[in-house]
Amino acid sequence: MAVIARAVRRLGLSLLVLWxxxxxAFVINHVLxxxxxxxxxxxxxxxxxVAKLRAELGTDRPMLVQYARFARRLVHAGPRTTTKSxxxxxxxxxFGAIHVDLGMSFQQRKPVAxxxxxxxxxxxxxxxxxxTFEVLFAVSLGLLAARxxxxxxxxxxxxxxxxxxxxxxxxxxxxxQIVFAYRLRWLPFDGVGDTTxxxxxxxxxxxxxxxxxxxxxxTRLVRDEVLAExxxxxxxxxxxxxxSEARVLFGHALRNxxxxxxxxxxxDLGALLGGAIVTxxxxxxxxxxxxxxxxxxxxxxxxxxxTVIVAxxxxxxxxxxxxxxYGALDPRTRRPMA
Amino acid sequence: MKRALLCASLxxxxxxxxxxxxxxxxxxxxxxxxxxxxMASFTDVRSLDxxxxxxxxxxxxxxxxxxxLVTLSPAGEIEPELVExxxxxxxxxxxxFTLRTGVMMxxxxxxxxxxxxRSIERALSPDTPCPVASFYERIxxxxxxxxxxxxxxxxxxVLGDHQxxxxxxxxxxxxxxVLSLPIVxxxxxxxxxxxxxxxxxxxxxxxxxxxxxxxxxxxxxxRRFESYFRPGLPYLDRIEWALAVPQFTQRFRFEAGEQDFLxxxxxxDLSRYLSSxxxxxxGVWDPAKAVHSFFMNxxxxxxxxxxxxxxxxxxxxxxxxxxxxxxxxxxxxxxIPPAVPGHDPTPGQRFDLERAREEMKQAGYPFDxxxxxGGYPEEIAFSCVGDSFEQQAAEVYQQQLARIGIRxxxxxxxxxxxxxxxxxxxxxQMGSDGWAMDFPDPxxxxxxxxxxxxxxxxxxxNRAFWSNREFDALLGDARREPDFGxxxxxxxxAEQLVFDEAPWVIVYTKRWFNLHHxxxxxxxxxxxxxxxxxxxxxxxAMRARARDRRAALPFSRGALGQRFARWP
Numbered sequence: 001m002a003v004i005a006r007a008v009r010r011l012g013l014s015l016l017v018l019w020x021x022x023x024x025a026f027v028i029n030h031v032l033x034x035x036x037x038x039x040x041x042x043x044x045x046x047x048x049x050v051a052k053l054r055a056e057l058g059t060d061r062p063m064l065v066q067y068a069r070f071a072r073r074l075v076h077a078g079p080r081t082t083t084k085s086x087x088x089x090x091x092x093x094x095f096g097a098i099h100v101d102l103g104m105s106f107q108q109r110k111p112v113a114x115x116x117x118x119x120x121x122x123x124x125x126x127x128x129x130x131x132t133f134e135v136l137f138a139v140s141l142g143l144l145a146a147r148x149x150x151x152x153x154x155x156x157x158x159x160x161x162x163x164x165x166x167x168x169x170x171x172x173x174x175x176x177q178i179v180f181a182y183r184l185r186w187l188p189f190d191g192v193g194d195t196t197x198x199x200x201x202x203x204x205x206x207x208x209x210x211x212x213x214x215x216x217x218x219t220r221l222v223r224d225e226v227l228a229e230x231x232x233x234x235x236x237x238x239x240x241x242x243x244s245e246a247r248v249l250f251g252h253a254l255r256n257x258x259x260x261x262x263x264x265x266x267x268d269l270g271a272l273l274g275g276a277i278v279t280x281x282x283x284x285x286x287x288x289x290x291x292x293x294x295x296x297x298x299x300x301x302x303x304x305x306x307t308v309i310v311a312x313x314x315x316x317x318x319x320x321x322x323x324x325x326y327g328a329l330d331p332r333t334r335r336p337m338a
Numbered sequence: 339m340k341r342a343l344l345c346a347s348l349x350x351x352x353x354x355x356x357x358x359x360x361x362x363x364x365x366x367x368x369x370x371x372x373x374x375x376x377m378a379s380f381t382d383v384r385s386l387d388x389x390x391x392x393x394x395x396x397x398x399x400x401x402x403x404x405x406x407l408v409t410l411s412p413a414g415e416i417e418p419e420l421v422e423x424x425x426x427x428x429x430x431x432x433x434x435f436t437l438r439t440g441v442m443m444x445x446x447x448x449x450x451x452x453x454x455x456r457s458i459e460r461a462l463s464p465d466t467p468c469p470v471a472s473f474y475e476r477i478x479x480x481x482x483x484x485x486x487x488x489x490x491x492x493x494x495x496v497l498g499d500h501q502x503x504x505x506x507x508x509x510x511x512x513x514x515x516v517l518s519l520p521i522v523x524x525x526x527x528x529x530x531x532x533x534x535x536x537x538x539x540x541x542x543x544x545x546x547x548x549x550x551x552x553x554x555x556x557x558x559x560x561r562r563f564e565s566y567f568r569p570g571l572p573y574l575d576r577i578e579w580a581l582a583v584p585q586f587t588q589r590f591r592f593e594a595g596e597q598d599f600l601x602x603x604x605x606x607d608l609s610r611y612l613s614s615x616x617x618x619x620x621g622v623w624d625p626a627k628a629v630h631s632f633f634m635n636x637x638x639x640x641x642x643x644x645x646x647x648x649x650x651x652x653x654x655x656x657x658x659x660x661x662x663x664x665x666x667x668x669x670x671x672x673x674i675p676p677a678v679p680g681h682d683p684t685p686g687q688r689f690d691l692e693r694a695r696e697e698m699k700q701a702g703y704p705f706d707x708x709x710x711x712g713g714y715p716e717e718i719a720f721s722c723v724g725d726s727f728e729q730q731a732a733e734v735y736q737q738q739l740a741r742i743g744i745r746x747x748x749x750x751x752x753x754x755x756x757x758x759x760x761x762x763x764x765x766x767q768m769g770s771d772g773w774a775m776d777f778p779d780p781x782x783x784x785x786x787x788x789x790x791x792x793x794x795x796x797x798x799x800n801r802a803f804w805s806n807r808e809f810d811a812l813l814g815d816a817r818r819e820p821d822f823g824x825x826x827x828x829x830x831x832a833e834q835l836v837f838d839e840a841p842w843v844i845v846y847t848k849r850w851f852n853l854h855h856x857x858x859x860x861x862x863x864x865x866x867x868x869x870x871x872x873x874x875x876x877x878x879a880m881r882a883r884a885r886d887r888r889a890a891l892p893f894s895r896g897a898l899g900q901r902f903a904r905w906p
Contacts, residue, residue, distance in 0.1 A: 032754070032755070033754065033755040033758035033759060034752070034753075034754025034755055034757065034758050035754070035757070035758055035797070038754075038757055038758075038761075038797060039753075039754055039757070040467075040469070041469040042392060042393060042469055043757060044773065044774065044776060044786065044799070045469045045470060046470070046472040046473075046786060046799070047792075047794050047797050047798075047799065048471075048472045048475075049468070049469050049470060049471055049472050050469075050797055051797075052464070052467075052471070053467055053469065056467055107384050108384055108554065109384075109385070109467070109535040110535065174586070177587065177590070178590070181590065182590040182593075182594060185594065189587055189590060189591055189596070190583070190587055191556060191557075191580070192556070281582075281584065282584055282587070284555075284556070284580075284582055284583060284584075284587075286555045286556060290555070290582075294382070297752075297753070297754075298754075299754050
């Protein structure tokens with residue numbers, strides 16, 4: 001019962017955080033100077049044409065009126081099926097009778113929910129591949145460094161991880177692109193493929209860019225945590241009982257390192273679900289990140305709000321998942337606090 | 339050791355940045371039919387609907403799908419396209435146009451006058467988010483139509499299957515120029531009478547290429563339109579146009595032979611290509627279609643004093659600014675840029691440091707350059723977009739104006755904030771400004787920028803807030819004047835007023851470079867739109883040979899991505 005109450009409390013808090021983030025983003029977007037209609041029409045459009053667009057977009061109305069409309073329309077009841085001619089629900093995504101309406105993109109003139117729906121799978125794939133890369137890299141090198149502590153290999157792994165964590169992603173992206181796409185021609189420069197296999201191939205370089213950055217931190221974490229675990233009494237006991245070194249490392253030490261690693265990777269995953277702006281731009285990966293930065297530059301309010309909702313939801317959900325995983329990985333965390 | 343060498347080679351392979359020469363053993367001088375041309379643009383496109391899209395890249399793509407009513411000749415003169423001929427009445431308010439016969443639209447229907455009326459009414463409809471509808475406001479009935487008082491545009495009549503007339507409320511010498519824009523290009527019947535956002539995905543006109551598919555943010559693919567009205571054209575089978583490709587990626591793709599044209603350069607790469615012996619005399623510059631300047635707000639101190647404005651105007655050394663980006667920028671001292679009819683290459687505003695100091699003295703702010711004493715006592719804010727060439731130019735203005743005793747502080751803003759701030763009355767003292775050609779007529783470089791009509795409290799295009807009745811009257815007379823020579827004399831007088839009162843300091847113009855490999859032929863610059871590849875051909879066999887040779891470099895044993903792409 002206590003577990004359910006705690007879960008409900010966490011969920012309520014998460015929803016409150018989401019509402020606060022979305023409202024703050026809405027206010028900031030409206031307070032900042034810059035007229036979306038002017039940016040849509042272009043810097044040279046005549047004032048009469050800009051005024052017409054402003055009225056069409058609804059940005060000529062007071063901020064509170066716009067916010068009230070946004071909040072009212074965000075989740076509402078509507079018909080189970082909508083037609084193209086139904087202007088009232090033209091920008092809605094219908095889940096049965098429940099409609100989610102993030103509005104219509106000013107720039108692209110498409111429902112924001114549809115735009116995000118088109119891009120979310122690409123972002124999710126990239127995030128998943130990047131995190132997988134990060135974990136594989138960090139665990140293998142972290143364990144190796146811990147096992148060969150104070151050797152040349154340990155020093156090399158530590159120096160590499162520091163380098164990876166220090167180099168900005170745009171530089172890593174460029175180096176990978178120059179070496180593997182331009183010089184070696186092993187992988188495509190950018191974009192996405194037409195088939196599943198080619199899409200995965202296209203995702204290798206951007207995923208490696210993001211994964212390497214995260215792996216820099218994660219490798220150090222794994223090495224330090226494993227070293228700490230190897231010095232604990234239960235490891236001595238296991239060794240005394242004749243456990244092999246592999247069993248000690250993988251069966252005992254690594255399992256206890258999983259908790260901090262899951263926390264780190266979970267946060268990375270949440271952040272990546274909100275889009276990796278620089279990497280997506282460089283590799284022309286059609287994800288949430290490139291959508292959001294374009295929206296910010298052009299002051300495309302509905303898209304900004306949509307991507308903020310997705311990004312903050314990603315982080316909140318990742319945190320909830322991490323909490324849930326804690327329980328699975330460490331039974332002690334399931335016990336109610338005294 | 340072997341592994342270490344391999345690692346070192348990998349790193350070195352990635353670090354070298356020498357330019358590789360053009361691909362192809364000789365120039366493709368003879369037209370060849372067939373092949374797929376691969377293009378790329380730095381920016382994405384928002385729409386391919388002729389009535390809505392109005393930016394540089396959209397224009398380039400629209401030029402493939404749509405044919406306009408009239409067009410610009412390479413010399414910059416209006417000439418027939420879908421319209422075969424036209425007549426004008428004595429009052430110069432009624433134009434009768436005759437369309438070519440036998441023109442097919444891409445949906446299989448022949449082009450008729452009805453299509454022209456439907457397309458223009460669709461573009462100017464109050465339900466269409468056309469960003470430039472006001473260009474056509476002198477067509478009779480425009481006000482009633484756009485305010486929904488009437489269902490049709492009364493000034494646009496169908497006279498026969500291939501004849502239509504446009505009636506104006508007053509003589510307007512810009513009509514033909516605005517009819518050359520894709521905004522009013524005939525669209526297929528599938529576009530309907532009202533704006534539909536999905537038409538963009540199935541854009542359809544009478545141009546040389548049909549839209550095969552548009553994947554927003556990725557690429558647009560075109561296929562040859564076999565019934566194009568110009569016999570034998572186009573040469574290419576297909577065009578694949580990648581979107582939103584960063585400049586440095588474009589360079590790599592171009593050098594690897596994965597992109598046939600290069601138009602978007604980083605400044606460093608452009609300098610390399612211009613100075614590379616392998617690429618000598620291979621590129622073509624687009625004609626300059628923009629004027630870059632800075633404004634001085636005539637309603638705010640200290641620039642409410644014309645003497646101070648003149649001092650600033652005389653203190654700017656345009657040659658020095660142009661040297662920041664040799665080739666790409668050229669000094670400019672008049673309002674009309676080289677690509678626009680009416681351009682005058684003779685000097686207008688001029689650099690004269692002594693005269694500038696004299697004007698400062700007359701304004702009550704004498705400055706002694708030897709001691710650095712005197713000058714305008716307060717710092718003046720100069721607004722511009724951050725991390726832009728305008729910012730670099732502003733830093734040079736800062737040094738140049740310091741020589742006459744004016745201290746400016748460069749205030750950088752994001753693009754959206756810059757637009758909002760500088761166009762609000764009483765907000766910005768001075769800042770970067772400029773104008774790019776909307777349509778090929780000199781009026782475009784006067785009326786929207788410096789006329790009294792262009793002033794508004796919040797969204798002013800006239801950022802200098804300069805109002806001069808004589809200037810406005812000259813512009814009105816010039817718009818009504820049918821004779822081009824007489825019009826230009828009126829514009830010269832108007833321009834002289836700008837020089838005398840200096841609300842703007844005209845500084846430089848900028849142009850774009852086009853580069854292609856040897857296997858591409860037939861490219862010529864178009865004065866009205868960039869990257870016009872409608873009449874280009876390519877020798878696909880030569881390209882394949884050249885790519886294979888280049889791919890035979892160490893470590894380049896094949897593209898893994900291409901192998902994977904063949905998987906199901």
